[in-house]
Amino acid sequence: MTSTTAGVATEVRAGVATEVRAGVTAEVRAGAAVGATVPALLELAGLRVDHGAITALKGIDLTVRQGEVVALLGANGAGKTTALRTISGLLRPAAGEVRFGGERIDGVPAHHVVGLGIGHSPEGRRVFADMSVLENLQMGAYRFGRAAPEDLDRVFGLFPRLAERRRQIAGTLSGGEQQMLAIGRALMGRPELLLLDEPSMGLAPIIVAQLFDIIGEINAQGTTVLLVEQNAAQALRLADRGYVLETGEIRMSGPAAELLHDPRIREAYLGESAA
Amino acid sequence: MSPHEFWDYLVPGVALGALYAVIAIGYTLVYGVLQLINFAHSEVFMLGGFGSLIVLTSLTPAHPSAPISVLLVLVGLVVSALCGGATAYGLEKVAYRPLRRRGAPKLVFLISAIGASFFLYNLAGKLFGRDPLPMPHLYDNNVVLTVFGARVTITQLLLLVCALLMMVGLDLLVNRTRLGAGIRALAQDPETASLMGVDTDRVISRTFVIGGLLGGVAGFLFGLNTQVSFTMGFNPGITAFAAAVLGGVGNIRGAMLGGLLLGLVESFNVPLFGEEWRYVAAFVVLVGVLMFRPAGILGVKIGRAA
Numbered sequence: 264m265t266s267t268t269a270g271v272a273t274e275v276r277a278g279v280a281t282e283v284r285a286g287v288t289a290e291v292r293a294g295a296a297v298g299a300t301v302p303a304l305l306e307l308a309g310l311r312v313d314h315g316a317i318t319a320l321k322g323i324d325l326t327v328r329q330g331e332v333v334a335l336l337g338a339n340g341a342g343k344t345t346a347l348r349t350i351s352g353l354l355r356p357a358a359g360e361v362r363f364g365g366e367r368i369d370g371v372p373a374h375h376v377v378g379l380g381i382g383h384s385p386e387g388r389r390v391f392a393d394m395s396v397l398e399n400l401q402m403g404a405y406r407f408g409r410a411a412p413e414d415l416d417r418v419f420g421l422f423p424r425l426a427e428r429r430r431q432i433a434g435t436l437s438g439g440e441q442q443m444l445a446i447g448r449a450l451m452g453r454p455e456l457l458l459l460d461e462p463s464m465g466l467a468p469i470i471v472a473q474l475f476d477i478i479g480e481i482n483a484q485g486t487t488v489l490l491v492e493q494n495a496a497q498a499l500r501l502a503d504r505g506y507v508l509e510t511g512e513i514r515m516s517g518p519a520a521e522l523l524h525d526p527r528i529r530e531a532y533l534g535e536s537a538a
Numbered sequence: 539m540s541p542h543e544f545w546d547y548l549v550p551g552v553a554l555g556a557l558y559a560v561i562a563i564g565y566t567l568v569y570g571v572l573q574l575i576n577f578a579h580s581e582v583f584m585l586g587g588f589g590s591l592i593v594l595t596s597l598t599p600a601h602p603s604a605p606i607s608v609l610l611v612l613v614g615l616v617v618s619a620l621c622g623g624a625t626a627y628g629l630e631k632v633a634y635r636p637l638r639r640r641g642a643p644k645l646v647f648l649i650s651a652i653g654a655s656f657f658l659y660n661l662a663g664k665l666f667g668r669d670p671l672p673m674p675h676l677y678d679n680n681v682v683l684t685v686f687g688a689r690v691t692i693t694q695l696l697l698l699v700c701a702l703l704m705m706v707g708l709d710l711l712v713n714r715t716r717l718g719a720g721i722r723a724l725a726q727d728p729e730t731a732s733l734m735g736v737d738t739d740r741v742i743s744r745t746f747v748i749g750g751l752l753g754g755v756a757g758f759l760f761g762l763n764t765q766v767s768f769t770m771g772f773n774p775g776i777t778a779f780a781a782a783v784l785g786g787v788g789n790i791r792g793a794m795l796g797g798l799l800l801g802l803v804e805s806f807n808v809p810l811f812g813e814e815w816r817y818v819a820a821f822v823v824l825v826g827v828l829m830f831r832p833a834g835i836l837g838v839k840i841g842r843a844a
C-alpha cells in the first residue's frame with residue numbers, strides 16, 4: 264500500500280466520520296462508494312472455527328476496509344470473541360482464511376500477528392493486574408523493545424486519566440480505566456487494525472459514550488477498527504458498517520445507519536418491539 | 539546458647555540460606571511461568587556440581603597459586619552455570635514442552651518431572667559413581683574475617699558473595715529487561731502476553747535456562763562447601779522447594795527470603811535439637827507458616843515485587 268492511497272483512505276474516512284456525527288442518512292454515506300475505492304485491510308473468507316466439538320464460527324465472510332470502523336454485533340455466545348481471537352492467531356481456523364493486507368495470516372502465531380499491525384484489546388480487558396499503568400503500556404510496545412515516547416504521549420493524550428495514574432498498579436484501576444488501559448496498550452504496538460472486544464462491557468453509559476468518542480478519534484487518526492459489541496445502538500452510531508453474528512453465522516450486514524434502522528435489529532438488540 | 543555461639547551458627551546459616559535462596563529462585567521462576575513445580579530442578583543443581591567437579595579435577599594442579607585459584611573458581615562458576623543451564627534447557631524441551639503442546643493435565647507434568655529427576659540422578663550415579671566426591675583442592679579454605687568472633691571462611695564468603703550477586707542480577711533481569719517484562723507478563727496472563735508479541739515458548743525456555751544457570755552455580759558452591767554426589771540434589775532441592783513455597787511460590791523475592799530463613803533454621807536447629815533434626819525443622823516452619831499464611835510470606839505471583 265502506497266502512502267498516497269493510505270492518505271486518501273484516511274481522508275475518506277475522516278469525511279465519513281464527520282458525516283456520521285452530523286447524523287447523515289445511510290444513502291448519503293453510501294458505504295458501497297467507499298468500498299469501491301478503498302482496499303480491504305482484513306478479510307475473513309469462509310472462516311470456520313471449532314472449540315472441540317462445538318463449531319463456534321460456521322464459515323463467515325467479513326471484510327474491513329482501510330480506515331473503516333466495522334461493528335461486529337451479536338448476542339452472548341454468537342462467536343464474536345472467537346472471530347477476534349482467530350484473527351489474532353490465538354485460535355486456528357478449521358477451514359477458511361484470514362487475510363490481512365492481502366496476505367494469509369491464519370496459522371501465524373499470535374506473537375507474530377501483532378508485529379504485522381494488528382492490535383487486540385481482549386474481552387474482559389486483561390490488563391496485567393500486577394504491573395503499573397506505565398508497565399502495561401510498555402508491554403504493548405514489547406515488539407519494539409522499548410516504548411517510543413511519542414506513542415506514550417499519544418495514548419496519554421487520548422486517555423488523560425491514564426497519564427495521571429501512570430504509576431498506579433493496573434489491578435487497582437476502575438473498570439473504565441482498565442478498559443482505557445487495554446485500548447492504550449493495544450495502541451502502543453502501532454496497529455493498523457485495532458480489534459476491540461466489547462469495550463463497553465460493565466461500564467456506565469456516560470463512560471461508554473466517552474470511550475466511543477475516543478475510539479472515533481483513534482479511527483480519525485488513521486487506525487482501522489473492528490469493534491465487537493453487544494451494545495448495538497452505540498456501536499452502530501460509531502461504525503461505518505456492521506455485521507450481525509448469530510450462533511456462528513453472519514445474519515445481516517450493511518452500512519451501519521441501515522442496520523441501526525432495521526426493525527429486526529431494533530427488536531433483537533435495542534429492546535424495542537417490532538410494532 | 540552463648541552470644542558467641544549464636545554468631546558461630548549464624549554465619550553458616552546465612553551462607554546455606556543464600557544457597558537455598560538461589561536454588562529456590564529456580565523453582566519459583568518456573569512455577570511463575572508454567573504453574574509447575576519442576577521437581578527435576580534438584581538434578582540441575584546436582585549436574586552443576588558434577589560438571590564443575592569433572593572439569594576442575596582435570597585442571598587443578600597440586601598446589602595452585604593464588605591467581606590460579608581465582609581462575610579455577612571462575613572456571614567452576616562458568617562450567618557449573620553452563621551445565622545447569624543446559625540441563626534445564628534440555629529438561630524443558632524433553633520433559634515438558636511435548637506435554638504442553640498436547641495440553642496435558644498438570645498431574646502429568648508432575649509425573650514427568652519426577653521421572654526426569656529419577657532418570658538424571660541414576661544416570662549420574664552410573665556415570666560418575668555412587669560415592670561422594672570432594673571438589674579438588676582449589677585453595678586453602680582459610681578464615682578471611684571474623685564477625686563478632688565468628689569465623690568466616692573463604693568458601694562461606696565466596697558462597698555469600700556469589701549468591702548475592704546472582705540474586706541482584708536476577709532481580710535486575712526480571713524487573714529491568716525486556717526478557718524480564720516478558721517473564722512477568724507471561725506469569726500473569728500467557729495469552730495476553732502473546733498478544734503483546736511475547737513468544738511464550740521462547741520465554742519459557744529462557745526462564746528454565748536462567749533458573750538452571752543459578753541452580754548449576756549453586757551445585758558448584760554447595761560442592762565446594764561439602765561434597766558432590768549423585769543424590770546431592772535431594773535435600774537442598776526439597777528444602778529450596780519448601781523455601782519457594784514459604785516465600786509464596788512464584789514470588790522471586792519471597793523465594794530469596796524463604797531460602798534465607800530455612801538456611802538459618804537449619805543451622806540453628808542443629809545445636810538446639812541435634813543433627814538428626816537438621817532437615818525436619820524446615821518443614822515444621824513451612825507447615826507453621828502456611829497454616830497462618832497459606833499463600834506464603836510474601837504471597838503468590840511473580841509480577842508483584844518480582
Ligand SMILES: Nc1ncnc2c1ncn2[C@@H]1O[C@H](COP(=O)(O)OP(=O)(O)OP(=O)(O)O)[C@@H](O)[C@H]1O
Pocket residue numbers: 314315317318319337338339340341342343344345346386493
Ligand atoms: N475455549 C472454549 N471451549 C469451548 N467452547 C468455547 C470456547 N470458547 C468459546 N466457546 C463457545 O463458542 C461459542 C462462541 O463463543 P464466543 O466467546 O466467541 O462468543 P461471544 O460472541 O464472544 O459471546 P459474548 O458476547 O458472551 O462474549 C459459545 O458457544 C462458547 O460456549
Ligand SMILES: [Mg+2]
Pocket residue numbers: 343344345386460
Ligand atoms: Mg465475547
